[in-house]
Each structure stands twice: as structure tokens, then as C-alpha cells.
Amino acid sequence: xxxxxxxxxxxxxxxxxxxxxxxxxxxxxxxxxxxxxxxxxxxxxxxxxxxxxxxxxxxxxxxxxxxxxxxxxxxxxxxxxxxxxxxxxxxxxxxxxxxxxxxxxxxxxxxxxxxxxxxxxxxxxxxxxxxxxxxxxxxxxxxxxxxxxxxxxxxxxxxxxxxxxxxxxxxxxxxxxxxxxxxxxxxxxxxxxxxxxxxxxxxxxxxxxxxxxxxxxxxxxxxxxxxxxxxxxxxxxxxxxxxxxxxxxxxxxxxxxxxxxxxxxxxxxxxxxxxxxxxxxxxxxxxxxxxxxxxxxxxxxxxxxxxxxxxxxxxxxxxxxxxxxxxxxxxxxxxxxxxxxxxxxxxxxxxxxxxxxxxxxxxxxxxxxxxxxxxxxxxxxxxxxxxxxxxxxxxxxxxxxxxxxxxxxxxxxxxxxxxxxxxxxxxxxxxxxxxxxxxxxxxxxxxxxxxxxxxxxxxxxxxxxxxxxxxxxxxxxxxxxxxxxxxxxxxxxxxxxxxxxxxxxxxxxxxxxxxxxxxxxxxxxxxxxxxxxxxxxxxxxxxxxxxx
Numbered sequence: 001x002x003x004x005x006x007x008x009x010x011x012x013x014x015x016x017x018x019x020x021x022x023x024x025x026x027x028x029x030x031x032x033x034x035x036x037x038x039x040x041x042x043x044x045x046x047x048x049x050x051x052x053x054x055x056x057x058x059x060x061x062x063x064x065x066x067x068x069x070x071x072x073x074x075x076x077x078x079x080x081x082x083x084x085x086x087x088x089x090x091x092x093x094x095x096x097x098x099x100x101x102x103x104x105x106x107x108x109x110x111x112x113x114x115x116x117x118x119x120x121x122x123x124x125x126x127x128x129x130x131x132x133x134x135x136x137x138x139x140x141x142x143x144x145x146x147x148x149x150x151x152x153x154x155x156x157x158x159x160x161x162x163x164x165x166x167x168x169x170x171x172x173x174x175x176x177x178x179x180x181x182x183x184x185x186x187x188x189x190x191x192x193x194x195x196x197x198x199x200x201x202x203x204x205x206x207x208x209x210x211x212x213x214x215x216x217x218x219x220x221x222x223x224x225x226x227x228x229x230x231x232x233x234x235x236x237x238x239x240x241x242x243x244x245x246x247x248x249x250x251x252x253x254x255x256x257x258x259x260x261x262x263x264x265x266x267x268x269x270x271x272x273x274x275x276x277x278x279x280x281x282x283x284x285x286x287x288x289x290x291x292x293x294x295x296x297x298x299x300x301x302x303x304x305x306x307x308x309x310x311x312x313x314x315x316x317x318x319x320x321x322x323x324x325x326x327x328x329x330x331x332x333x334x335x336x337x338x339x340x341x342x343x344x345x346x347x348x349x350x351x352x353x354x355x356x357x358x359x360x361x362x363x364x365x366x367x368x369x370x371x372x373x374x375x376x377x378x379x380x381x382x383x384x385x386x387x388x389x390x391x392x393x394x395x396x397x398x399x400x401x402x403x404x405x406x407x408x409x410x411x412x413x414x415x416x417x418x419x420x421x422x423x424x425x426x427x428x429x430x431x432x433x434x435x436x437x438x439x440x441x442x443x444x445x446x447x448x449x450x451x452x453x454x455x456x457x458x459x460x461x462x463x464x465x466x467x468x469x470x471x472x473x474x475x476x477x478x479x480x481x482x483x484x485x486x487x488x489x490x491x492x493x494x495x496x497x498x499x500x501x502x503x504x505x506x507x508x509x510x511x512x513x514x515x516x517x518x519x520x521x522x523x524x525x526x527x528x529x530x531x532x533x534x535x536x537x538x539x540x541x542x543x544x545x546x547x548x
Contacts, residue, residue: 033119140469207231
């Protein structure tokens with residue numbers, strides 16, 4: 001059975017606030033902190049037999065009880081509790097929602113209600129992390145602001161120092177030999193690379209003019225009037241949410257080819273629209289080129305868009321399953337996106353379920369579309385259950401699509417049309433600015449000879465790691481905000497398109513994402529006995545399970 005996650009304010013704090021106390025009065029000089037509990041296997045959920053005699057969530061409750069006693073001994077007041085019940089921490093494919101929420105609160109030193117926190121208490125570190133990537137995220141959350149405290153096994157865990165970091169990495173499954181290699185790579189990679197923002201060379205990119213020695217124009221410096229127009233159109237379509245394949249199809253229909261003369265594909269469109277160079281930035285081995293202050297170097301060439309639009313396209317790329325948001329072909333790859341986002345041939349494939357009852361239990365098999373061309377309708381398709389031994393159900397695909405589309409469009413309009421765009425500034429901006437300033441000061445003192453090389457190279461990697469963690473958190477925040485605002489102000493013209501307003505219709509990927517906002521599943525019930533299979537389409541035989 002699937003696990004569950006939740007977080008909640010300390011009930012004692014809630015009662016105190018309700019009785020008129022301030023947070024500071026309730027805190028009474030104690031250190032504000034968080035409590036995290038996790039258990040991999042809740043037997044009351046995993047065993048039907050034990051579920052009869054065991055209370056759900058006993059394991060995490062016992063951990064909370066223990067951590068509260070430990071917190072009191074260390075003068076820590078638990079502000080908010082977090083728990084992931086029946087969820088493993090050893091599988092990289094498994095997401096722990098409470099863990100992610102807890103690390104964000106700790107990184108920004110406040111819970112969603114705005115109360116400050118700087119300590120975290122757990123029964124043991126294995127409850128918090130098992131994987132290196134989780135340890136790195138957690139450590140950054142504790143140490144970035146400089147005042148974090150981690151209590152486990154009843155005492156403070158040294159997670160900030162170099163020695164404590166090595167122990168943490170080893171505990172997360174990384175060998176000491178690999179840790180040594182990592183430290184050596186960090187030292188080898190410290191050499192700074194100065195960039196002056198001049199035009200990058202290489203082959204001519206789509207949308208740009210070639211080199212002209214007569215005028216002194218460099219390659220990829222000036223936009224080409226013809227191709228540049230289509231490059232900007234590609235970006236505009238991408239900003240509107242069109243799938244990469246849809247953009248490629250539009251270009252092919254118009255006879256627009258890439259700089260090499262090859263036709264566009266969904267992947268080449270993605271690579272082009274997430275190429276930082278097209279927006280004025282440069283990337284080397286997947287990292288933005290920055291100046292001595294740690295700010296991205298802005299180039300001196302013409303661009304198809306702004307750095308903010310580049311960040312949006314990169315976030316969109318990640319949402320659609322790319323491991324890296326920006327253009328990075330070596331070592332890249334894709335993870336499958338959520339089921340509602342996978343482009344299929346038919347709109348409702350995977351959402352439909354068979355409602356036939358072949359024996360005693362409903363079949364409930366997922367139903368896909370099947371092409372059934374006829375002379376009268378060569379584009380005919382059906383939704384058919386192919387489960388062995390079922391005998392299944394089948395429905396005319398166009399009639400099912402038309403009925404469910406009308407429901408989805410009406411529901412989307414009712415739910416999102418009047419919802420305003422949400423503005424949510426990232427909480428870590430000031431902290432990131434402070435750490436970058438500390439790095440700048442450290443570098444200046446080193447260059448002026450006030451500190452020696454050993455001290456500089458010892459302190460710099462720690463600052464770089466904090467900056468990297470905050471920038472990662474900012475990117476995650478922007479992705480979440482983009483998802484939140486994806487349907488705000490939605491109306492039916494986005495589904496069907498509006499030529500007068502130059503609004504193209506949503507493509508299949510976008511429609512399936514929209515369907516997933518409204519529908520969890522649709523059960524196709526079998527045709528009642530005595531009714532002809534040629535009888536008119538009956539929408540009452542479609543049982544819609546809405547997504548709340």
C-alpha cells in the first residue's frame with residue numbers, strides 16, 4: 001500500500017496562539033526547531049492481518065514522542081512536525097514529500113506560517129537520509145545560514161565541519177575513497193575562467209548571420225532577418241506551452257529547416273530553446289559562465305529572448321522529463337513524465353477503465369485506443385478493453401472524446417477562469433545575496449594577499465556549495481510556481497484555438513495535461529443486456545471519477 005506524508009504545527013503552539021500568546025512568548029527563550037519522523041514499513045498498512053490489530057502510524061508517532069523528549073533536553077521547541085509514513089529513503093525513484101517540505105523550511109529558516117526555525121531533531125540520521133543526494137540537500141539546509149542545529153540519537157550531529165561532512169557522505173553510501181576523489185576534483189576545478197562576454201564561435205546557429213570579414217561581423221553576433229523571425233516564433237510558441245514536437249511540426253509545415261538544412265525534431269527544438277547562448281548567457285559543461293562576483297556573464301550579441309525566458313524554457317524542459325533543463329546532450333537523458341503528460345495518439349487513453357464484471361470483480365483494466373477505419377470514416381477509432389478473459393467493453397472513440405472533452409472544457413473554465421496569477425517571491429534571495437557577497441569578500445582578500453592560498457581554497461568550496469544549493473532551491477520554486485499558474489485565467493479558446501486572436505489550439509500533450517487536472521479516471525460500463533450494440537451512444541454508461 002502507498003505511504004502517506006503530512007506536516008502540521010505543534011498543537012501546543014496552535015493553542016497558545018489561540019489563547020492570545022505571541023510566538024515569542026510561547027518560545028520563551030528556547031531554540032525553534034522541526035521534528036522529522038519516517039518509517040519504511042508500517043505493518044498496519046502492509047499486512048492485512050496485522051492491520052486488524054495494529055494502529056496506523058504507530059512507528060512515526062513513537063519517533064515524535066522520543067524526539068520531543070530529546071528536544072526538551074536541548075532547549076529546543078518543536079514548531080512543526082513532519083512525517084513520511086511507510087516510505088523508504090533508500091530508493092531514488094521514491095519521493096518523500098514531507099522530507100522535501102522540511103528541508104525547504106529549514107533552508108529558509110521559517111515554516112509556511114512564517115514562524116522562524118533553525119534546528120531539526122530526528123531519532124537517528126537514517127530516518128532523514130539514506131542516499132547521497134538526500135544527504136547533500138539536507139546538509140545544505142542545515143548549514144547554509146550558518147546557525148543550523150541537527151540533533152540525532154540524543155546529541156548534536158557535527159554536519160557542518162569537513163570531518164562531519166565526510167562522515168555524512170560515508171553514511172549516505174559514498175566510500176571514503178570516493179570522498180577523497182571528490183575533494184581532489186573540487187581543488188582541481190577551483191581555477192577561475194574569465195569571460196568577457198564576446199560572441200561564442202563555432203558553427204552558425206539557426207537564426208543568426210554568418211561571419212562577415214568585410215564589416216567585422218562575427219558569427220552568431222547578429223540575428224538573421226528571415227531565420228531570426230522564426231527563432232523568436234519558436235520561443236513564443238514554447239512560452240505558450242506548445243510541445244516540442246508540435247513546434248517542430250509547425251516549422252516543417254512552413255518549410256523551415258535548421259542551420260544545417262535538416263528538418264526540425266522535437267528534441268532539436270528542445271535543445272535550441274534551452275540553449276543559454278540564444279538568450280545572452282553562456283554555458284560550459286552545463287554550468288553558466290559567471291564573473292568574479294558570481295553573477296552570470298551577459299553576452300554582447302543579439303538574442304531571441306531574455307534570461308528570464310531562458311529560465312522558463314529550462315524549467316519547462318525539466319517538467320517534461322529532461323534530467324537537465326538546459327541544452328546538455330552528453331550525459332543527459334529523460335525520465336518519463338506523469339501519465340497524464342505522456343503524448344499518446346488518443347486523448348483519453350490510460351484514463352479509461354473497463355467496467356465489465358467477467359466473474360465477481362470489476363475488470364478495471366486501463367483502456368487504450370485502437371484504430372478502426374471504415375469506408376464512411378477512415379479516421380474512426382475505438383476504445384477497447386483487451387484484457388484476456390474479460391470480453392471487455394468497446395466504445396466509439398470520437399463519441400467518447402466529444403462527450404468527455406465538453407465536460408473537461410467546462411470544468412476547466414469553471415475552476416480556473418477567474419483564478420488570478422499567483423505571485424510568490426522566492427524566500428532565499430537575501431540569503432543568496434549575502435553568501436555571494438561573502439564569496440566576493442573572500443576572493444578580494446585572497447587577491448590582495450590578506451589570506452593565504454590554503455585558507456582560500458579551504459573556504460571557497462563551502463561557499464560555492466551553499467550558493468549551488470540556494471540556486472537549486474530557487475529553480476525548484478520557479479518550477480512549482482509555473483505549474484501553479486499553468487491554468488490560471490483559462491478559457492475554452494486555449495483548448496480549441498482562436499484564429500482571430502492568433503491563439504493556436506492546445507496540442508495532444510497539453511490537452512492530456514489539462515484532462516489530468518479534472519479527471520482521475522473514467523469507467524466505461526458494459527452495454528446493458530437486451531440493448532443493441534448499434535444503439536445510440538449513451539453518455540450515462542461513462543462513470544467519471546473527478547480529480548478533487
